[in-house]
Amino acid sequence: MYGLVNRAIQELVTTNFGEDKWQEVRKVAKIEEEIFISNEPYPDEITYNLVGAVVETTDLSCRDVMHAFGEYWILETGRKQYGDIVEANGDNFVDFLSNLPDLHARIQLMFPHLQPPIFEVTDVDGNFMHLHYTSKRKGLEEFVVGLVKGTGKLFQIEPECKLIQPATEDSDERIFSISWA
Numbered sequence: 001m002y003g004l005v006n007r008a009i010q011e012l013v014t015t016n017f018g019e020d021k022w023q024e025v026r027k028v029a030k031i032e033e034e035i036f037i038s039n040e041p042y043p044d045e046i047t048y049n050l051v052g053a054v055v056e057t058t059d060l061s062c063r064d065v066m067h068a069f070g071e072y073w074i075l076e077t078g079r080k081q082y083g084d085i086v087e088a089n090g091d092n093f094v095d096f097l098s099n100l101p102d103l104h105a106r107i108q109l110m111f112p113h114l115q116p117p118i119f120e121v122t123d124v125d126g127n128f129m130h131l132h133y134t135s136k137r138k139g140l141e142e143f144v145v146g147l148v149k150g151t152g153k154l155f156q157i158e159p160e161c162k163l164i165q166p167a168t169e170d171s172d173e174r175i176f177s178i179s180w181a
């Protein structure tokens with residue numbers, strides 16, 4: 001994934017646990033790079049190793065880290081660094097999630113090697129929807145939950161997001177049910 005993803009993990013760790021913890025995480029993840037360059041693609045393995053190293057060196061579970069990272073990505077990285085794109089992506093929670101393909105397409109103009117996930121919103125009914133998420137990448141379901149919770153905060157709501165259909169051998173599509181008060 002692009003360096004900005006790894007940079008966001010670095011910022012999340014240094015903000016919450018300090019620079020020493022980040023150096024420990026780097027060591028455990030066997031990262032040689034001193035810095036990640038935002039607009040350079042890195043092997044996905046680096047991102048997965050970083051998350052694993054945060055789990056290993058803190059009291060947090062993998063689920064906790066993915067949720068925290070998802071929220072941080074929206075509220076800090078997204079809102080602060082790509083504010084215009086985030087703001088233009090929808091006036092409410094349903095529209096914002098429905099427009100995720102446009103959002104990633106806009107990001108792709110800046111990052112041509114982006115391998116964006118595919119999203120589709122269906123079955124919107126009052127405060128309920130299904131979110132379909134398709135990606136070849138494995139193990140990011142709890143990241144999606146964190147991203148949805150972070151997106152909820154943009155619109156002052158606290159959504160519940162549950163995986164109701166995992167990927168199978170034949171399909172990379174997962175389905176989440178999302179509801180809110």
Ligand code: HEM
Pocket residue numbers: 001002004005073074077078079082086100103104107111113114115116117135136137140143144147148151
């Ligand atoms: C807020 C602004 C957002 C920005 C700037 C953004 C940008 C990005 C970028 C740069 C990547 C890395 C892809 C790569 O390097 O190949 C990515 C991946 C991803 N994005 Fe977004 N994104 C945003 C919001 C969201 C939201 C709201 C969701 C879902 C609710 C989402 C779901 C994902 C997922 C799951 C991935 C991991 C890659 C995968 O599953 O294949 N993103 N995004």
